[in-house]
Amino acid sequence: MGINVLVTGGAGYIGSHACKSLSLAGHTPVTYDNLVHGHSWAVKWGPLVEGDLHNGITLRETLRKHNIQAVMHFAAFAYVGESMQDPGKYFRNNVANTVTLLDAMVEEGVKNIVFSSTCATYGEPGESPIRETLPQQPVNPYGESKLFIEKALKWYSQAHGIRYGALRYFNAAGADPEGEIGEEHDPETHLIPLVIQAALGQREDVQIFGSDYPTPDGSCVRDYIHVTDLASAHLKAIERLAAGSDSFAVNLGTGKGHSVKEVIAAVERISGYPVNARECDRRPGDPPALVAAPGLANALLDWVPEYSDLKTIVGTALRWHAMKLNNSGSALSA
Numbered sequence: 001m002g003i004n005v006l007v008t009g010g011a012g013y014i015g016s017h018a019c020k021s022l023s024l025a026g027h028t029p030v031t032y033d034n035l036v037h038g039h040s041w042a043v044k045w046g047p048l049v050e051g052d053l054h055n056g057i058t059l060r061e062t063l064r065k066h067n068i069q070a071v072m073h074f075a076a077f078a079y080v081g082e083s084m085q086d087p088g089k090y091f092r093n094n095v096a097n098t099v100t101l102l103d104a105m106v107e108e109g110v111k112n113i114v115f116s117s118t119c120a121t122y123g124e125p126g127e128s129p130i131r132e133t134l135p136q137q138p139v140n141p142y143g144e145s146k147l148f149i150e151k152a153l154k155w156y157s158q159a160h161g162i163r164y165g166a167l168r169y170f171n172a173a174g175a176d177p178e179g180e181i182g183e184e185h186d187p188e189t190h191l192i193p194l195v196i197q198a199a200l201g202q203r204e205d206v207q208i209f210g211s212d213y214p215t216p217d218g219s220c221v222r223d224y225i226h227v228t229d230l231a232s233a234h235l236k237a238i239e240r241l242a243a244g245s246d247s248f249a250v251n252l253g254t255g256k257g258h259s260v261k262e263v264i265a266a267v268e269r270i271s272g273y274p275v276n277a278r279e280c281d282r283r284p285g286d287p288p289a290l291v292a293a294p295g296l297a298n299a300l301l302d303w304v305p306e307y308s309d310l311k312t313i314v315g316t317a318l319r320w321h322a323m324k325l326n327n328s329g330s331a332l333s334a
Ligand code: UFG
Pocket: 078, 079, 080, 118, 119, 120, 142, 170, 171, 172, 189, 190, 191, 192, 194, 206, 207, 208, 209, 210, 220, 221, 222, 260, 283, 286, 290
């Protein structure tokens, strides 16, 4: 039977894809979003409640009014560089507001939550691939804010019987294979959309941050995971909790890494356009390689990525960005 799920940040990139997966599985996603970074056009599979997470009263009213049985919590700031400049913004929004959400859940008797965590909680791990048992030692306030919430969840679980799935994403990428939604960040800082914009002539060039890393081609290696695969992992996580499972924390990645230079080559190949790439200095805080050991998620959630080969990631993202370019100035930017 379908359940009603509060999706904080449901108007954002990953949240909107999760709403689609929930809806296709017969559940009702209720998006809760202040639309600071989210987009009302991305809310297509259930109601939108415009609200701030720091507003505990509105949160409680929403949980009651929509008879919410579980929460998927995406809403957060996620710019690593910005978090270094303005840590307070990250601790207020990502930490304090999540505590308000957890308190609202406790007060309204909502027990299950799937939380967007991140590989940034591991910091600069000495090992690759990264297993969940490695120490979590973030090297920036963004990762610290997410780690704090993982810890808070443990204590809320003990004190109040909250059950949680903490999903530590690696590099989210790609767009809905049916072209209904996709990535739209302002400013855009992520590699794949930037390379695609360069291929489509929307920017002059793309910078390669570091070409002297101890990796096969000298550029950084990341584990790119398709946003639709992330969405399906969220669905499986919430259904697992609804079936009564204990809390869990798992990596969401593929186990396979791609270098910056490989990504650029893939975009050139798939788009058919050349990309003007410049080798630049390293970006502070970038570990050489971050690749998940995905075995625990595979086993616990019975989840295997289906869309996360580089060809599908780049192909779906390219289609989305090309469509946005064609539509620019019309419905999409409304
Ligand atoms: N990169 C470039 N040029 C660019 C942008 C990125 O070379 O213009 C490189 C980065 O140095 C990195 C790789 O491309 O090696 C991927 O960079 P992204 O900015 O796309 O993603 P990050 O790996 O920095 O960040 C992602 C998530 C964060 C999360 C982090 C954990 O977006 O939310 O992983 O490391 F915190």
